[in-house]
Amino acid sequence: MSQSRRVQAVQSPVIPEVAALIRATPGTISLGQGVVHYGPPPESFAAIAGFGGQAAEHHYRAATGLPELQEGLRRKLEAENGICLRDDQVLMVTAGSNMGFFHALLAIADPGDEIAMMSPFYFNHEMAVVMANCRPVLVPTDGRYQLRLEAIEAALSPRTRAVVTISPNNPTGAVYDPQALRQVNDLCRARGIYHISDEAYEYFTYGGARHFSPGSLPDSAAHTISLFSFSKTYGLANWRVGYLVAPRCLLRALEKVQDTILICPPVISQLAAIGALEAGPGYCRNFIAALARVRRLCLERLEELHPLCQVPPAEGAFYLLARLDTEVPAMQVVERLVREHRVAAIPGTAFGLREPCHLRIAYGALQPDTVAQGMDRLVSGLRQILKG
Numbered sequence: 001m002s003q004s005r006r007v008q009a010v011q012s013p014v015i016p017e018v019a020a021l022i023r024a025t026p027g028t029i030s031l032g033q034g035v036v037h038y039g040p041p042p043e044s045f046a047a048i049a050g051f052g053g054q055a056a057e058h059h060y061r062a063a064t065g066l067p068e069l070q071e072g073l074r075r076k077l078e079a080e081n082g083i084c085l086r087d088d089q090v091l092m093v094t095a096g097s098n099m100g101f102f103h104a105l106l107a108i109a110d111p112g113d114e115i116a117m118m119s120p121f122y123f124n125h126e127m128a129v130v131m132a133n134c135r136p137v138l139v140p141t142d143g144r145y146q147l148r149l150e151a152i153e154a155a156l157s158p159r160t161r162a163v164v165t166i167s168p169n170n171p172t173g174a175v176y177d178p179q180a181l182r183q184v185n186d187l188c189r190a191r192g193i194y195h196i197s198d199e200a201y202e203y204f205t206y207g208g209a210r211h212f213s214p215g216s217l218p219d220s221a222a223h224t225i226s227l228f229s230f231s232k233t234y235g236l237a238n239w240r241v242g243y244l245v246a247p248r249c250l251l252r253a254l255e256k257v258q259d260t261i262l263i264c265p266p267v268i269s270q271l272a273a274i275g276a277l278e279a280g281p282g283y284c285r286n287f288i289a290a291l292a293r294v295r296r297l298c299l300e301r302l303e304e305l306h307p308l309c310q311v312p313p314a315e316g317a318f319y320l321l322a323r324l325d326t327e328v329p330a331m332q333v334v335e336r337l338v339r340e341h342r343v344a345a346i347p348g349t350a351f352g353l354r355e356p357c358h359l360r361i362a363y364g365a366l367q368p369d370t371v372a373q374g375m376d377r378l379v380s381g382l383r384q385i386l387k388g
């Protein structure tokens with residue numbers, strides 16, 4: 001029996017491939033998966049402590065999320081993102097923001113439609129677009145992985161349904177300038193297409209960089225879909241809670257998709273999210289201050305490999321995207337790093353980067369005391385590989 005052509009066309013996720021390499025090489029330090037080292041706040045555990053004694057608590061609940069969570073999210077969006085939800089907008093809780101992206105895609109795009117996304121891309125976005133039988137149109141970014149408005153404009157066609165931006169960015173760590181995001185949002189409005197803004201890393205900024213939500217712009221409500229996640233910010237990755245803000249005209253479509261795929265978000269996870277909102281962003285910011293030191297250390301160590309390894313100084317998320325001066329294909333570099341040096345990273349090919357060789361280094365799972373060993377291995381491994 002064969003697989004559908006739709007799924008065959010989708011690239012295979014690289015993370016499980018690298019995870020298998022890591023499992024086969026015990027003691028490997030992973031700079032691979034995009035996770036944080038900390039877990040949820042105590043308030044999340046307190047919020048679920050009393051859950052489950054009544055049979056009714058296990059029934060299906062509201063498709064768009066528990067009213068208490070909706071309330072908390074509205075307050076958060078207003079206070080943290082400058083998004084004051086209006087009557088012509090909707091808020092929907094999803095099982096993670098990847099699901100929010102797929103929901104949005106199914107709601108707005110038909111087979112054959114085009115979705116403009118920046119190159120390098122976040123692989124799950126590209127995979128979702130292909131899976132929806134749409135066409136990802138890749139837009140080049142500049143040498144610092146920043147947005148290039150003229151390139152975005154040039155990528156639009158009558159079949160374009162949306163432009164996707166991710167800031168802070170996976171895989172580059174770039175934080176887009178608010179002015180550039182405003183221009184993209186204006187362009188989308190002028191062309192009658194959606195601006196999908198993925199803000200999964202909203203609190204992860206360093207130095208002078210600040211996160212900006214395009215959904216806070218006046219005149220953005222009718223064409224902006226904003227995606228958020230509890231996975232990174234509150235260490236709730238496998239609880240699967242995210243949420244989206246979208247124009248109300250998409251509610252029927254989003255409800256159809258939600259009802260078909262999820263019915264309702266898991267209640268226990270929503271309770272944990274309510275607890276996380278009670279803890280508030282101060283909880284994440286303590287960890288992010290420590291991550292800023294980890295990032296600095298990583299950049300300093302990689303600098304030792306200059307000019308064979310170059311890293312634009314990304315000021316957000318917890319990724320560095322290194323450009324390597326080598327003919328060795330990226331996946332081979334990763335295999336050698338794991339087998340010979342017991343350190344893992346993700347090949348740039350996963351993000352659509354062919355030449356030159358790129359590696360994504362994720363430092364969110366590192367702590368100040370574990371980063372030294374990981375970077376020692378990475379730097380000495382790369383030194384050998386780049387020399388050869």
Ligand SMILES: Cc1ncc(COP(=O)(O)O)c(C=O)c1O
Nearest residue numbers: 034096097098170200229231242
């Ligand atoms: C840009 C981006 N969006 C969304 C996600 C996934 O978020 P969630 O766990 O909420 O589905 C990730 C995870 O790596 C990501 O990098």
